[in-house]
Structure formats: structure tokens, C-alpha cells
Amino acid sequence: MKELFQPNKDQLNLTTILCALGDPIRLNIVKQLSDMGEITCSGVGSVLPRPALSHHFKVLRESGIIHVRIEGKQRFLSIRYNDLEKRFPGLLETILKCV
Amino acid sequence: MKELFQPNKDQLNLTTILCALGDPIRLNIVKQLSDMGEITCSGVGSVLPRPALSHHFKVLRESGIIHVRIEGKQRFLSIRYNDLEKRFPGLLETILKCV
DNA sequence: TCAATAGTTCAACAACTATTGAACTATTTG
DNA sequence: CAAATAGTTCAATAGTTGTTGAACTATTGA
Numbered sequence: 638m639k640e641l642f643q644p645n646k647d648q649l650n651l652t653t654i655l656c657a658l659g660d661p662i663r664l665n666i667v668k669q670l671s672d673m674g675e676i677t678c679s680g681v682g683s684v685l686p687r688p689a690l691s692h693h694f695k696v697l698r699e700s701g702i703i704h705v706r707i708e709g710k711q712r713f714l715s716i717r718y719n720d721l722e723k724r725f726p727g728l729l730e731t732i733l734k735c736v
Numbered sequence: 737m738k739e740l741f742q743p744n745k746d747q748l749n750l751t752t753i754l755c756a757l758g759d760p761i762r763l764n765i766v767k768q769l770s771d772m773g774e775i776t777c778s779g780v781g782s783v784l785p786r787p788a789l790s791h792h793f794k795v796l797r798e799s800g801i802i803h804v805r806i807e808g809k810q811r812f813l814s815i816r817y818n819d820l821e822k823r824f825p826g827l828l829e830t831i832l833k834c835v
Numbered sequence: 836t837c838a839a840t841a842g843t844t845c846a847a848c849a850a851c852t853a854t855t856g857a858a859c860t861a862t863t864t865g
Numbered sequence: 866c867a868a869a870t871a872g873t874t875c876a877a878t879a880g881t882t883g884t885t886g887a888a889c890t891a892t893t894g895a
Contacts, residue, residue: 654758659755660751660882677842678842679842685884686886687841688845688884691844692884709841710841710893712841725834728830732827732830778870785855789872791852806861808863809872
């Protein structure tokens with residue numbers, strides 16, 4: 638069970654987050670997570686091959702936008718709403734409304 | 737008096753805008769513009785050499801975040817508040833509050 | 836234990852981004 | 866017209882990002 642780097646909530650950085658969301662594929666992933674709650678990696682709808690998606694998951698995780706919960710052979714992705722909201726109130730909600 | 741490309745308000749693209757703001761230098765420029773209204777290029781506080789700043793101005797202008805008004809030998813930069821607000825309500829305000 | 840499943844990591848590569856000094860354009864002022 | 870000013874464009878370069886197939890790791894189930 639490997640450790641995954643995920644910044645804690647006071648390490649969240651605004652430009653890092655905006656940069657992570659400034660990509661159509663990642664913004665779409667976040668939108669899906671926002672609509673559907675937790676999703677497994679393969680549950681994310683995209684035509685991209687796995688490694689490319691894996692790359693985007695990593696960017697989202699390391700920016701602090703998503704949390705990854707490992708359960709068995711699956712990884713469940715979800716948005717870190719509470720942490721984001723505390724650090725950057727209204728940010729994610731406002732951005733997602735614009736999608 | 738050369739024409740400058742600036743997208744019109746229905747061409748504004750969310751990921752393009754987030755990407756433009758997902759850079760500390762550009763976010764800082766936008767913050768200054770938000771605090772001080774119109775500023776000339778050389779009025780923007782930064783240690784970067786001119787061509788580097790010029791590059792960032794271009795990214796901000798082409799993403800539709802700023803407007804450039806040429807007057808004499810100076811260029812006045814300002815945020816396109818109305819256009820941004822119409823297309824992406826609350827977006828810029830929320831982001832700038834997070835800075 | 837072996838095969839299947841879920842996902843990551845690796846290596847290679849192309850495309851893009853940021854930075855720099857030098858050269859350029861346009862405008863104003865003497 | 867020449868010099869100064871404000872800013873951009875160019876060319877070179879270094880570094881980053883995104884994509885891909887192949888190889889890998891970890892877990893589950895037969």
C-alpha cells in the first residue's frame with residue numbers, strides 16, 4: 638500500500654490549483670467528480686489512454702484538488718471540498734459554475 | 737497604430753483564462769490591475785526584464801483577461817471586468833479574493 | 836499459484852512555455 | 866531630423882507538459 642503525496646490543506650497553492658484546472662481534460666474530470674461524487678480511475682469518462690489519464694490524476698492530486706482513496710485494486714477519486722473551501726472559499730464552486 | 741488581438745466576449749474560454757491566471761507572475765499583474773485600475777506596462781511592478789513581461793501581457797490579453805489601450809507611446813492595461821463578469825459571473829472576483 | 840484486473844511508472848518524443856539580450860517600431864520632444 | 870522613451874518582436878535556449886506503448890506493481894479470485 639504505497640503512500641500517495643497529497644498536500645495538506647495549508648499547503649494548497651492558488652496558482653498551482655488554477656494551473657491544474659486550466660486544462661480541459663482535468664477540468665472535465667473535476668466536473669465529473671463534482672457531479673458524481675467518488676469515481677474510480679476507470680470510471681472517469683475519457684477517450685485518453687490510461688497513462689495519460691494517470692498523469693492528469695497525479696496533477697490533480699498533487700495540486701490538492703482531489704483525494705485518492707485506495708480500496709482493494711481500485712482507487713476512488715473525490716474532490717477535497719472541505720479543504721479547498723476552507724483555504725479558498727467559493728473558488729471551486731464558482732469555477733465549476735462557469736463550465 | 738497596430739491592431740492587437742483581443743478576443744470578443746463570447747470567445748472567452750474558461751480553461752484559457754484559468755491557465756493564464758495559473759502563473760504567479762500573471763496573477764500578480766492582474767492583482768495589481770485590480771487594485772490600481774489602469775496601469776502602463778512599465779508601471780507594473782516586477783523585476784522581470786521587459787520582454788518577459790511583454791510575453792505575459794500578451795498571454796493575458798489573448799486570453800481576454802486584460803484590455804490594452806494605446807495612447808501615445810504608452811499602453812494602458814486594464815481588466816475586462818464587464819466582459820468577464822458577463823461570461824463567467826463571479827469568477828475573477830472570487831479568484832482575486834483568494835490571492 | 837496463476838491469471839485477470841486496476842492502475843502506475845518508465846522512456847521516448849513532440850509540442851509548448853518562459854526567459855534573455857539584441858534588434859526593431861512607433862511616438863514624442865528638443 | 867535626431868535622440869529619447871515605451872514597448873514589442875526575434876532568435877536562441879532551457880525547461881516543462883502531454884502523449885504513447887511497454888513494462889511494472891498490487892490486489893483479487895479461480
